[in-house]
Amino acid sequence: MTVFHSEKGKTYNKKKILIWVLIVLGFCAIEFPGIFLVRERVYPFIFGLPFLYGYIFCCWGYMCGVLFYAYKTSWGKTTFFKKNRNQHGENK
Numbered sequence: 001m002t003v004f005h006s007e008k009g010k011t012y013n014k015k016k017i018l019i020w021v022l023i024v025l026g027f028c029a030i031e032f033p034g035i036f037l038v039r040e041r042v043y044p045f046i047f048g049l050p051f052l053y054g055y056i057f058c059c060w061g062y063m064c065g066v067l068f069y070a071y072k073t074s075w076g077k078t079t080f081f082k083k084n085r086n087q088h089g090e091n092k
Contacts, residue, residue: 019070026063
């Protein structure tokens with residue numbers, strides 16, 4: 001596993017960078033402004049649906065795939081809440 005170090009001493013994993021890039025690309029595809037050019041077209045059909053519905057369906061599937069990959073690779077494994085709290089919510 002390759003780890004990158006920044007000037008501030010933070011470490012970056014290749015998989016984390018890849019997942020972030022895939023997520024950003026997915027959001028860019030969903031928010032693609034070229035949709036306005038084909039807003040009143042029904043043809044071509046994708047999966048038997050009008051173009052826009054098929055396009056959004058494909059983008060949705062892509063994003064689900066990226067998030068499933070992120071889940072399987074334990075992306076964001078660090079915990080948000082501290083585990084060393086007792087029953088009353090106080091630190092040990």
